[in-house]
Amino acid sequence: DAGVTQSPTHLIKTRGQHVTLRCSPISGHKSVSWYQQVLGQGPQFIFQYYEKEERGRGNFPDRFSARQFPNYSSELNVNALLLGDSALYLCASKLQEGRGAFFGQGTRLTVV
Amino acid sequence: GQQVMQIPQYQHVQEGEDFTTYCNSSTTLSNIQWYKQRPGGHPVFLIQLVKSGEVKKQKRLTFQFGEAKKNSSLHITATQTTDVGTYFCAGFYGQNFVFGPGTRLSVLP
Numbered sequence: 001d002a003g004v005t006q007s008p009t010h011l012i013k014t015r016g017q018h019v020t021l022r023c024s025p026i027s028g029h030k031s032v033s034w035y036q037q038v039l040g041q042g043p044q045f046i047f048q049y050y051e052k053e054e055r056g057r058g059n060f061p062d063r064f065s066a067r068q069f070p071n072y073s074s075e076l077n078v079n080a081l082l083l084g085d086s087a088l089y090l091c092a093s094k095l096q097e098g099r100g101a102f103f104g105q106g107t108r109l110t111v112v
Numbered sequence: 113g114q115q116v117m118q119i120p121q122y123q124h125v126q127e128g129e130d131f132t133t134y135c136n137s138s139t140t141l142s143n144i145q146w147y148k149q150r151p152g153g154h155p156v157f158l159i160q161l162v163k164s165g166e167v168k169k170q171k172r173l174t175f176q177f178g179e180a181k182k183n184s185s186l187h188i189t190a191t192q193t194t195d196v197g198t199y200f201c202a203g204f205y206g207q208n209f210v211f212g213p214g215t216r217l218s219v220l221p
Contacts, residue, residue, distance in 0.1 A: 035211075041214075042202075042211035042212055101145075104154060106154050
């Protein structure tokens with residue numbers, strides 16, 4: 001069984017550009033969450049989706065948006081990129097609430 | 113808002129020594145999870161604690177949840193070089209998990 005897969009693994013963008021990150025959860029997992037991890041810090045919660053509906057949103061600007069598709073895969077979109085958006089973006093899936101989350105390898109985004 | 117703190121920020125130990133990291137929340141937690149992240153890797157789920165005063169063991173790792181459900185600890189007995197990484201606690205406040213800043217463990221052979 002494949003784990004959580006994220007694409008791309010690395011990405012370099014210019015300030016002001018837009019980026020789309022993708023995540024495929026573990027088969028059978030309907031909950032997908034997105035986190036931003038800046039170097040040297042813990043992951044910060046961005047969004048959670050369950051059954052295609054947004055279940056939670058962290059303290060991030062409206063430039064950040066996400067969605068979940070019928071096959072439970074998910075996309076994270078970030079508009080008008082800033083240098084401070086450079087980070088490791090992690091996707092995590094879980095079977096249900098109250099269970100541990102399984103993280104993907106992450107997408108390392110560099111904004112120049 | 114909810115805040116999760118961890119101490120120490122860094123810990124350097126000699127192989128074979130014990131290690132403990134502490135996690136504190138500003139408010140009562142529904143439950144707490146612990147993750148380990150190796151350098152260059154992604155967080156890997158270790159365990160979840162739910163009950164007040166709960167203690168769980170995984171081989172050389174012992175996890176505790178405080179009586180007031182506002183603090184937790186992870187203790188590693190006789191560290192090995194494979195224990196190197198950053199240990200995060202993540203507190204659940206009813207909607208989502210809030211991660212602490214992590215404790216980075218270095219183990220000298």
